[in-house]
Amino acid sequence: MDGRLARGAETRRVTLRRAAEIASVEGLDGLTIGRLAGELELSKSGIFAHFGSKEELQLATLAYAEEVFVDRVIRPARAAEPGLPRLRALVDNWITYSRTRIFPGGCFFAAASAEFDAREGRVHDAVVGSFRSWMAVLVGMVEEAVERGQLPADTDAAQLAFEIDALARASNAVSVLTGDDEAYRRAEAGIHAKLA
Template structure:
């Protein structure tokens, strides 16, 4: 039993290590750019071991997507949602996204924004999962906006759906700007995003 647990822990550690490499690769080259051979070389793991861990390419792509989303949740979402008021949570969520991208927590910026573009016209399990994460991000913004209005931290006339739409649009612009080295557009998107969640 103890040896089984040790093997399981070794397997989980190996899987996490491989996914850290795959998320970095895919954030720049896209999920379609992932191959077992490239990943084996970058992670210093035998190609056969990666196949044992994930099975096929789509399983690797899905696991990479989840790993990248989890990285963002831990770095940005969880700390933001731990704050006291909905207005504080909303502002921290917005500021945290821009910091995450600017600091290149993943070299390609926001993984979900890039994956949404990559899979916008590719039906299948990956597109479905990307869309689910997109919906969760939008609903998170909408929920916090509604709560902030109720707490009088945003104007009563605020439309939560419109606010979420605007924030996600600014994120899309900023992610491209960050990748293209356009600091002015990135800064403008960040400032405008913070303005609309701070208005009273």
């Protein structure tokens, strides 16, 4: 039984990895159980047993992408010294996450946000939840830098977090569209100027 559970967990992990890669380029609506089964040489029934529906597959893919984002961007930043060093590490990790194409379409959540921004439903709500979680982390790190006296006391943390996120998202969009790395350099320059 333990072997079957381990194989099942591995099948789920491999399926979600491929689903996130596809969704970062073609959108979550581009996911189908049949396509994943064909690409991964697995049975449709085996994949269906893990997810049950396209919507559940989409939600699981979002959760997987969030885990990857936390592992690549947020968790390593938390190892930095609190305050401005931690905030800078967070920004640098985000730029690296997009620039190195952890997912082929760049930032998974930028793509999912654009796809589901005007829709309703559980997938939209999950995308909104991920965005709000990210912004809470960003605002919290800005506030931490203010509390330590590393940013001016009158800094509007929510505004600064919004501007940092906007520059980062713009760099992702421009780089994915043009294939040019210059957008990341510009975003880094703009964000670091705001934090200087």
